Amino acid sequence: MKRGLEHATACVRPCPPAWENRRVPPIPxxxxxxxxxxxxxxxxxxxxxxIIAHIDHGKSTLADRMLQLTGVVDARAMRxxxxxxxxxxxxxxxxxxxxxxxxxxxxxxTPHALNMIDTPGHVDFxxxxxxxxxxxxxxxxxxDAAQGIEAQTLANLYLAMENxxxxxxxxNKIDLPAAQPEKYAEEIAGLVGVDPExxxxxxxxxxxxxxxxxxxxxxxxxxxxxxxxxxxRAMIFDSVYDTYRGVVTxxxxxxxxxxxxxxxxxxxxxxxxELLEIGVTSPEPQPTKGLGVGExxxxxxxxxxxxxxKVGDTVTNAGKPxxxxxxxxxxxxPMVFSGLYPVDGSDYxxxxxALDKLKLNDAALNYEPETSVALGFGFRVGFLGLLHLExxxxxxxxxxxxxxxxTAPNVIYEVxxxxxxxxxxxxxxxxxxxxxxxxxxxxxxxxxxCPSEFIGAVMELCQTKRxxxxxxxxxxxxxxxxxxxxxxxxxxxxFFDQLKSRTRGYASLDYETxxxxxxxxxxxxxxxxxxxxxxxxxxxxxxxxYAYGVMMTGKLKxxxxxxxxxxxxxxxxxxxxxxxxxxxxxxxxxxAKCYGGDIxxxxxxxxxxxxxxKRMKTIGSVEVPKDAFIAALSSDSAAVKDAKDKRK
Numbered sequence: 001m002k003r004g005l006e007h008a009t010a011c012v013r014p015c016p017p018a019w020e021n022r023r024v025p026p027i028p029x030x031x032x033x034x035x036x037x038x039x040x041x042x043x044x045x046x047x048x049x050x051i052i053a054h055i056d057h058g059k060s061t062l063a064d065r066m067l068q069l070t071g072v073v074d075a076r077a078m079r080x081x082x083x084x085x086x087x088x089x090x091x092x093x094x095x096x097x098x099x100x101x102x103x104x105x106x107x108x109x110t111p112h113a114l115n116m117i118d119t120p121g122h123v124d125f126x127x128x129x130x131x132x133x134x135x136x137x138x139x140x141x142x143x144d145a146a147q148g149i150e151a152q153t154l155a156n157l158y159l160a161m162e163n164x165x166x167x168x169x170x171x172n173k174i175d176l177p178a179a180q181p182e183k184y185a186e187e188i189a190g191l192v193g194v195d196p197e198x199x200x201x202x203x204x205x206x207x208x209x210x211x212x213x214x215x216x217x218x219x220x221x222x223x224x225x226x227x228x229x230x231x232x233r234a235m236i237f238d239s240v241y242d243t244y245r246g247v248v249t250x251x252x253x254x255x256x257x258x259x260x261x262x263x264x265x266x267x268x269x270x271x272x273x274e275l276l277e278i279g280v281t282s283p284e285p286q287p288t289k290g291l292g293v294g295e296x297x298x299x300x301x302x303x304x305x306x307x308x309x310k311v312g313d314t315v316t317n318a319g320k321p322x323x324x325x326x327x328x329x330x331x332x333x334p335m336v337f338s339g340l341y342p343v344d345g346s347d348y349x350x351x352x353x354a355l356d357k358l359k360l361n362d363a364a365l366n367y368e369p370e371t372s373v374a375l376g377f378g379f380r381v382g383f384l385g386l387l388h389l390e391x392x393x394x395x396x397x398x399x400x401x402x403x404x405x406x407t408a409p410n411v412i413y414e415v416x417x418x419x420x421x422x423x424x425x426x427x428x429x430x431x432x433x434x435x436x437x438x439x440x441x442x443x444x445x446x447x448x449x450c451p452s453e454f455i456g457a458v459m460e461l462c463q464t465k466r467x468x469x470x471x472x473x474x475x476x477x478x479x480x481x482x483x484x485x486x487x488x489x490x491x492x493x494x495f496f497d498q499l500k501s502r503t504r505g506y507a508s509l510d511y512e513t514x515x516x517x518x519x520x521x522x523x524x525x526x527x528x529x530x531x532x533x534x535x536x537x538x539x540x541x542x543x544x545x546y547a548y549g550v551m552m553t554g555k556l557k558x559x560x561x562x563x564x565x566x567x568x569x570x571x572x573x574x575x576x577x578x579x580x581x582x583x584x585x586x587x588x589x590x591x592a593k594c595y596g597g598d599i600x601x602x603x604x605x606x607x608x609x610x611x612x613x614k615r616m617k618t619i620g621s622v623e624v625p626k627d628a629f630i631a632a633l634s635s636d637s638a639a640v641k642d643a644k645d646k647r648k
Contacts, residue, residue: 044223045110046294048252049168050117050132052160053142054150054508058172059119061204062142063101066116069210070103072282100135100238100250100296101283107218114217115296119156131311133159135237135252135296138166138221140213141192145171145179145201148479149187151449151510157191166221167192168200170213175203187476224294231322232256232264234291234299234315241357247309249299250281251291254326256317258299259290263318267325268310272318273301309360334366334382335442335513336492337426338389339407339535340396341378347402348377354400355379358392365392370427375405375535380427383409386492407535411488414440414516428537431523439521442488445470445514448499450507452480457502465490466541485514489539524548524578526556527570549579557581 051059067073103114117132133139139160143149160167169188171181181201189196200216202209234251242248251258258264260278265271277300279287291297299315314325342351352369359365366382383389389409396402413425416438423432446467450458452474459469462484470483486495491511499507524545526536536556540548549571556569562583571579594602 043226043228043292043294045112046115046224047112047138047217047221048115048117048136048224048294048296049138049140049217049221050119050129050136051140051142052119052129052133052156053172054144054147054152054156055120057142057144057147057150057153058204059142062140062172062202062210063116063204065204065207065210066103066214067101067283069207069214070105070114072101072103099283100281102280102296103282105214105218107215112218114214117296129156130159131237133163133165135235136163136165137224138168138217140217141167141169141188142172143170143184143188145174145181145184146176148180148184149191149449149475150508151447152508154191154447154449155510155512168213168216168220169194169198170200170202172202172204174201174208175206183476187479226253226255226293228255228257228293230255231320232258232315232317233322233326234258235326236309236311236313236315239309239311239360241360245300246302246304247300247360249301249309249315251297251299251315253291253293253295253297255293255322257290257292258315258317260287264299264301264315265318265321266309267314267316267322269313271303273303276300276302334364334412335385335488336383336389336409336411338381338383338409339370339372339375339378339427340367340381340393341372341375341405341407343403343405345376350400351379351396351402351404354396354402355381358395358399362392364388372407372429372535375407378405382426408538409492410539411442411492413521413539416440425539428523428539429534431537431539438518440516441519441521442516443485443514444488444491444511446484446486446491446509446511448482448484448507448509449475449479450482450503451478454503454507455480455482458482458499458507461495461498461502462486465495486511487517487519487541488513522573524552525572526552527568527572528556528560529567530570545573546578553579553581557583562586 051062053059100115100117103116105112105114115136117136119129119132139156141153141157141160143153157167169192171179171184171188173179174181182196185196185199185201188194188199200209200213202213204210232253233255234253236249236251238250240248240250258275258278260275262275264273264275266273277287278291278297279285280291280295280297285298288297303309314322316322340351342348355365355367359367364384367379369377370380371377381389381392383392386409389406393404393406397404410426410428413431415423415425415432415436417423417432418435418437420437423430425431446462448458448462455472459482462469462482465486467484467486467490470485472483473481475481491509496509499509520542521539522542522545524538524540526533526549536552538548538552553569553571560567560569560583562585564586566585567583569581569583570577594605
């Protein structure tokens with residue numbers, strides 16, 4: 001018989017059909033409540049696992065059913081996507097942050113503690129998944145029974161295999177009319193190397209098969225290994241900043257144990273703190289008597305300095321410290337760089353503090369200060385992709401009440417000069433002058449899964465993006481896997497959108513960095529009345545430089561308000577102008593008062609006006625409004641339209 005924690009009250013809303021007749025077990029009494037305390041749970045009764053899948057394959061919905069079935073969330077508190085805590089996650093319907101939760105589950109009368117981590121599915125948040133995998137012994141590989149295996153499914157599967165995790169293949173959404181469980185079970189079985197009949201069929205929406213999945217987790221996921229008598233060693237796999245309590249650190253205990261009110265040491269920074277509170281998330285924070293081998297929980301020390309809690313660091317006991325730190329995580333390499341500037345220059349210190357606090361919650365964030373002639377003081381920020389950029393900017397604006405301008409994203413280039421000096425360029429303004437010997441750009445290996453009927457459309461798209469076909473395999477009669485080598489700069493902008501458009505939404509994309517290659521690249525400068533505007537500059541392939549110049553000069557002509565004098569907008573490669581637009585001057589009708597008379601009088605007034613315009617053009621400067629900057633650097637057509645309306 002299986003038994004989870006019981007609700008204190010009856011269900012207010014009708015429960016899903018799969019368990020409406022199920023008897024919910026009683027809530028534990030104070031006498032036996034100690035059995036759910038971590039320090040009272042032997043390591044052999046703990047199971048640490050995560051749920052990995054492609055985006056929108058039902059990870060969070062399945063996690064909801066597990067929370068409800070094990071009784072840690074009652075019916076009144078239950079809501080969809082319970083573990084997605086941020087507003088932006090709930091609005092977009094995607095998981096951005098991994099969330100750990102502890103659940104009780106009984107099998108044959110033996111209580112077990114299940115530590116589950118719900119992970120993101122988008123390729124930009126693979127680093128979150130890799131950290132979660134390092135804290136687990138097993139992984140539930142979830143596949144949509146109506147869509148089948150996607151590119152990110154394969155990527156997450158390979159990550160789990162590299163970490164030697166026990167993999168439990170599961171087909172979700174079997175209740176959908178379009179579900180084809182038999183067909184996709186064979187695909188999964190071929191990948192994982194199991195019998196198709198052993199692939200579990202579940203429905204996160206109705207709850208069908210979730211009990212069997214929890215049983216399989218207890219049966220197949222190995223118990224954590226560690227020495228309870230050794231000095232304490234715990235790996236920090238996540239952390240958040242709380243305004244009132246300071247830094248909250250999430251750890252996985254490998255050896256020994258951690259207890260409240262003892263001194264702990266961060267082994268990389270050697271910082272010493274007192275443990276004010278220690279506990280587990282179930283799914284709300286619950287203080288406990290300590291954490292033992294294999295436990296996943298949180299630590300609160302009251303420290304406000306966000307730099308003293310680094311993801312990947314090892315926590316040990318100050319009185320009996322460990323000698324060797326744990327392996328930690330490899331630092332993620334930023335794929336895309338963009339400048340973030342406050343609209344109001346006085347918000348620069350607030351932006352710096354906001355980035356410090358956000359980095360604690362997002363270990364993949366990298367940034368350094370930079371200045372722009374046009375935009376003032378800001379930061380050069382490294383992101384894992386365009387969605388990561390969009391999410392970080394939105395979080396900074398929402399959570400810290402900032403108004404920001406982000407420059408056009410670009411990647412890292414290595415420029416070799418004729419004297420063999422190598423310059424790393426993360427910003428077009430850093431592009432060196434003089435004679436250049438070679439420019440190298442990063443490339444990626446992309447995996448594209450799509451129906452066979454779209455092979456031609458995908459190949460055409462990849463060729464326009466300077467892609468090289470590396471291989472193609474048919475996973476089944478209807479689905480094909482294509483492997484391309486592509487420049488990173490070509491896929492970080494609109495490649496994914498175009499891929500979805502050309503395949504009617506059926507294609508999926510995953511990519512990983514794969515070194516660099518030499519390319520014929522140039523820097524395209526934008527000049528306003530002969531002055532360089534570094535915010536609009538870009539590094540582009542020579543074949544696409546003209547298109548960028550025409551696009552940017554045309555956009556700026558529509559966005560910049562007319563001046564008292566004529567303003568030329570030029571796009572140039574070095575000293576050669578490749579595109580030009582002109583903003584006509586505003587003219588006053590100086591002949592309005594001339595009702596008649598000799599033409600010489602009118603000509604005299606026009607010549608006088610002409611001289612004034614010429615003098616004004618010599619000493620005048622072009623004022624570019626902030627909204628024009630935002631619209632010009634944005635790919636959002638709505639922002640451009642709003643700026644045009646304001647100008648009118």
